[in-house]
Amino acid sequence: MGPEQVQELCAEILAKGPDITSATAWTDGSRRPSGLLISFSSGARLWIGITTANATSAEPAQTTSSAPPLPQLYDAAGKITPPRAELYLAAVLMSAHAPEIASAYGYSASPGHPGVGLHLTDGGRAFLPFVFTAAHGKKPAARPFTVDAAF
Template sequence: MGPDEVQELCTEILAKGPDITAVDRWTDPGRPSGLVITFSSGARLWAGITTAGATGADPQDEPAPAPPLPALFDSAGKITAARAEHYLAAVLMAAHAPQITSVYGYSTTSSARHPGVGLHLVGGGRAFLPFIYTAAHGKKPATRPFTIDSVF
């Protein structure tokens, strides 16, 4: 699957997620594929989309079980990047899309420099959705990429 197909798939799945009010395609000159996700609080998250083909290892085409849907908001009604990772991963897995075998939040890997969500696809391909910007309700995103608010 290429970035456009992943963008289409994620748009369809995430738009049906609880606490997600809108999912739109997003592009900028350096990122031809991405999503802007609007949560029920009005907070927004921009994620880029890139893909990689199979690595030659045996692909695991059997889907992993979907985790329970975690709480998106903290006690103050805010979202953190880690909460967004876990929540979006759970929504993507709960859809049982035949193209996706597993989903993980970047914070679960020790080498992650930025928050985001990774997808293992049928056939061994992978998709990467790094978080590029966040903005709380009524706020504008930062002007520099990968500037993620501690809460949004």
């Protein structure tokens, strides 16, 4: 699957997720071929990029049979943190039981570079790094990959 197909699939799934009001296509011009702007019920927004990698072997990825329960999206202050967003979005993607997605995971183990990874059933992978965040009523940062500690 290419970035545009992953974008379409993720937009359809995420737009139906609880606490998500919309997931629409987003592009920043020449730097990123595709991405999604996700709006949450709190008014917070998250821009994610989408890149893909083809399968490295002839074997398709093993599908995870069950979706994790939806974790709590908001912290005690009503804010979303990047690790919470990763876990939540991965769980929403898995709960759709889309035949194209074998598994979804957050990759915040790399500090400062949060996002969601997908293992696709065709053996390929998709990477959804967080590019911008904005709390309700705020503008996103001017520089890409500027992610707030809470939004």
